[in-house]
Amino acid sequence: MLLAVCAVALLAVERPRGLGDVVEVRHWSYDDYTRVVVELDVPVRTEGVTQLAADAGRPERLFLDLDGIWVGRRFSDGVEVGDGLLRNIRLGQNTLRRTRLVIDLERYESHRVLTLTHPHRVVVDVYGRRGGSAPGAGEDALGVLPPALRPVRTVVVDAGHGGRDPGAIGISGIREKHVTLQVAKALGEELEERGFRVIYTRRDDRNLSLEERTVVAESADGDVFISVHANAARRRSVHGVETYYLDENHERHAMDLAARENGIPRGEVNVLQQTLAKLHMEEVSPQSRRLAQIVQKQVVTGLPRKLRPQDLGVKKGPFYVLFLSNMPAILVEVGFLTHRGEAKRLRDEGYLKDMATQIAEGLVLYKGEQDTRLARTGSS
Template sequence: MVRMTAFFGRLGGILAVVALALLLAAGAVRAAGVAAGYQAAVKEFKALRDDPGSKDRRDLWKALDAKLAALAKAAGKDPLGAKILYYEAWTNAELAERSYLDADWEAAASLYARVAKAYPRHAWSDDALLRRADILAEHLKKPDAAKADLRRILRDHPKGDMADQAKKLLAAAEADAAKDKPEPAKAKAPDKSPTKASASAKAAEARKSSGPPPATSARPAVLRRAVVKTGSAGGRLTLTLDRETTYRYQLLDQKRSDGEQVKLLYIDLDNTRTGSAIPSEKRFAKGVVSRLRAGYFTPDTVRVVLELDGVRQYEIHSEDGPFRIVLDLDGESGGGSKGQFRAEASGKRGGKSAKSADEDAASGKKAQVAKAAPEKADRKPLTPSAAGKKNLGSLVEQLGLSVRTVMIDPGHGGKDPGAQGLYGVTEKDVNLRFAKELGAILRKRGFKVLYTRTRDVFIPLEKRTEMANSQGADLFVSIHCNAHGDPGSSGLETYSLNLANSRDAVRVAARENAASQKKISDLQAILSDLMLSSKTSESKDLAKFVQKRTVSELRGKYRIRDRGPHEAPFFVLIGANMPAVLVELGYITNPTEAKRLSSDAYLRKLADGLADGIVAYKKRIERYAKI
């Protein structure tokens, strides 16, 4: 009996050891799987972040978010879980940069908080708190919560690598808060020359540093993204920052080391630091931009330089939501009508064109202001007489241009449904269905057709004409449906870009502009764009042809109200380098028109008429080209 007891005791011990070994092995296998999954997710994150098309792919970002969430759950209390959660937070922050949704910023902030709470001693905990503070302050407008996170870094991670930065940001935040309070009566300030000398010495020391330079006392802006889209017809540079800042720009003629003369355009961003996604240099195989460079010009100034090839002119302006500086470039092969290389700048935000070499003195290089046209080009801008204008019409006609490529823009999409109509009709869906009908008809008539979207995705209004410009479209047609609180309102109307010429035009423009990040404070810059535009008259002519032919086609079978062509300041039409119109197909809040706009047969008839208008406009242009 004693022997059997001893035997079973030994057996039990052996089984316990085997069970423990199996558990350890399973844990090791699970840990190895989590580690491999983490590495794959990080690789996927970087590829998605660097993909210019990712802004339209919310589904891919959310799929990566779900993958990281599953890995974080599998990691349990393993320290790797902190890094997985950190990347999940970062994924949501990158998504928020593209979607502009507060919900995405909230998700990112919450996940960064989880990193600090679940892994308080992890090396990335203070990084997570710093990023969370940035989101709270800059995107969610919660400065007190942001300062609380910065104080937590100083309290819990006083020797961490984020402590110095947290201290500076907290000081800047408190200084900003102090500015908002009424200032008490000031006594005469004592002499602070030693402090000035100390600051000067620190600045000189900073210039010698090889790392990222220190910021000024005010919280610096961060250059998050620099995106270049370039083609032979033109291009666009978009600089995205996390907050508003002032900037300057200058066009230079410079010789490369191989002796070739090139044009360089630089933009200096004041009180700015570069983010991790900004490349120091990037080259482009074709198009009007051959190279982009970015780096520090002074300790608190970031300089972005473009090397240009075959550019006739450029325009630069700033936008909100988030703050962006946008540089549009017209190529020599583009269809633009301005024959000079010059810049148009918006005074908003203090964007200024450098007028002399003074600002380049620190670099030891003499800046050269670009001339209106290259010296060897023996050409003059075309300036027809009044009689010539009367005989030949618009500038497009004078130049004998034709219409080959049409960019169709189905309005709204994705998170922006547009107007909600009767019988479950949604504007974004009608717009897309009609756009495809119109595209098919135009192709049959010999046109090349491009689309801003071919599926249900959100595209900011400001991006739509950018797509038309970069792809060399000859016409831009934006498709929409109207809506009104009065179900009796009906009819078709076509708009071109200009100041509103009726109260109803103001109403329609306000509704369609609702998806834009622009504000009423941008109105002055917008009006300047309108006044400088050489496409106003061409667009007005196109609107007349489209309206007339579409109504004529429909009246063969339907009773339709002709609301006529109009002008209004639609954000989606601003910046187009070609004639551009916005067509309101009908009222989806009207019982009759809502049913019609749900019918494929009606949309096809509508598309036939609109295509007739485009063909008529094309023939008019070609008639002048043959004179």
């Protein structure tokens, strides 16, 4: 009620200069959490989320203030969710220079907040249980098995870039988005032949935001996330294959690559690094690291000797598409579009299929290790 009264009073006042706008509000529902995304046209700083208990006929709720943002009447009716975790999403003018985001709750366990750029947006993940049952043996408070105890059945394959985002452009105009799609589709076929369930983030030349890619992954209840990319370098002599996993402590080279793959200026990767440090990655990161090690080794040693790429190793990097995922996740850079010999190979359908085959073989080896670990612990 207070939010509504304030909003009505403030809207009678002329809008101050220099404020940003709310562009769009989106939400996605998963089994154990709901993601709310508020897109803005300027960067914003948040001071954290406040939780309020149900009172005076109002539900339990979370609120978050967005300083320097004007919302006007666009979302005065709110956004209905009704998915068993959230009731509604509301936005109103709390003060002349501040918009308040209110999330009305049905059930609640915990939450996390991320601020992302290009486009500017605030992401709020609200965790809870839609049913009334207690967590099963080995499950956490949200009823989800930790990655170390999760069997590998479903693999999410992500073809980097796409649509109006070409990614890196190499020799003779070769585009990263086309290479990644070919490898991703071939990888999916190889995995299905080996008994995995495969989910694609895209199967054609379309543009997907980074959160949309992970929405696909988690709504499909994926067990592993593999993002396929192709590299580029200022020095045309650089070539080889490298595999990344998520970690806030990363090599300097990863900063430039992450900036390009994330679609942000290099300086803003430091902000992302600070965000990563706040996230709980102690469960996912070890599994991602092991997956990266196995896949990298298999790609380098599994291809025919005359086609083997240079081994650039396993590296750590702050990639949005990895940290928005709550499962073991890696990013494979399959070669350099800016190297004449490697660019030629990356145009060869047979070579791309061979590359996909070795990535799939790496997944099989990782699954074997995971199955052995589960057999020892008695999980299934």
